[in-house]
Amino acid sequence: MTSLAVRPDAGAVPGGSPRPPDPLAVLLTTLDELETLARFDSEAAAERAGAAAGTARELGRPDLEQRARLVAADLLRRRGSVAEGGRIAQEVHRWATEARSRHLLARSSFVLTAVFQELGDLAGALEHAVQGVDLLDDDALPALRIDHLVRLADVLGLSRDPAAPERYATVLRLAEDLGDVDRQLRILNNRAYTDTLAGRFADALRFSSRLQELAAAHGVPLDVGRLDTVARALMGLDRLDEAEEALLPGLAPEVLDSSHDGDAGADYLLTLAEVQRRRGAVDAAQRTLDECVRRCRQHGLTSIRVRARAEQAELHAAAGDHRAAFEEHKRYCAELMEQQSAQRESRARALQAMYETTEARRQSRRWRELSLRDPLTGLHNRRHVDDELPRMLADGALVWVALLDLDHFKRVNDTCSHAVGDEVLRTVAGIVQDLPAPGTASLVARLGGEEFLVVLAGADAAATARYLEDVRSAVAAHAWGPLTGDLPVTVSIGAASTSEVPDRTPAQLLGRADARLYRAKREGRDRVVVGD
8 A cells, every 4th residue: 555545535424523533544644744754853753653653553554554664764764873774674675575565665765775875885775766766656745756766866976877967857847846945955955966076066056056046035044064065066166265155154053053964064164164275264264173173072973073184184284384284194094994994894783783684694794894904905904903913913923013104105195196195005005915925824904094014924034024125125116107207106114023022912013113114214214124
């Protein structure tokens, strides 16, 4: 049964007295409202969804109970409980498959689209988004159809699919025909936002301008998220004065503190700081960024806080303090890698919680493995080192730890671009991985920024020294010209073994290797130091 089942006639009983409301008709109306509300208070909606599920049980309507559960699942997702929301949506999806309920299959796919999108699985999101549109009944409520089509367009837009603009155009016409201003605003905002992601800044500005015009025509103030979209389009076209002007209305406390995105306006402030800094207003940008960071700390906004470090590095550089800029950039790189690992770990747990199947366990193991990998180079990361190095030290064999650091790497980023710097890091990682390592076991990892780690178990001092010298010379001899031009790329290496640290603790071993790395730097770089 779909959400558009025929409602029983709620007319009058003989004699003119009003007929009591039909519980089924009331329940159907409530579910239609809950499914089509674009913005709603989660507490009130959660209470209504719970009450609707109870009424459906009393009426013996499991299909309607499942509809109410889906509303609750979507609310959980919006509040941040993505795994629990996804688990409920999966249960409803299985129930709908067995019951052959097209409407519930469409609606559960709609919720699962958002779940997989938030888990970073755009392929899974797209699969469910297509199902959500295809399985929706032809007589579904127009607002519901628009929501399903918008979600499909959003996934295509985030995937940089060239079909996204056409999808947005189609669903925008439907919203215009319906006269639904709220949905028109949402579509225009999402279209402009995904255009900025794809680098189509002229298109983004065109649709963000339409967003502003429509909001003004209907007296709807733009929230900070939509102001941010407008500014991003202008920034992409280097129209910085206009970008700042577009952002200024968001500074009003009643606007800034009412962000619908759950970020307390921090993301908006980060954009404003970038605009101010690029306009040369360094002091104003610093004050804006300080407020952004304060809100991040207050509300636990880790992701935005990490991005704020990158902007702080830019501000230090703009103020002429290049050492502070370099140190802040290093902190940004380290925290970004840790955040990416934590996100992958979270995805693994979420997938495991969503459904206990063989495929889910396989995906969970995959995400767990990815959480232990550096996304740029494919090497293991610091989290894996923290897990694995103590085990290698506990075996009792001789273990060598070597720290490798690229020399003058900041010069590569500043002169050639960060994209070239990333390619240099990938190339160095490949060189280290491809050289056969001595001993019985080895581990290669990227610790963060331009620093790498090599662990060798069962290799003697001579073999270790030869191997590390081979690494150094291979990096120096690589044909870097096509990538970095006249800039050379070399590494300094410091190494230490367990024979020098009686307690065999990772901290002692890494500390001694780090001291020798800095000695290699002091003595002229592009060299290996394996002893005192």
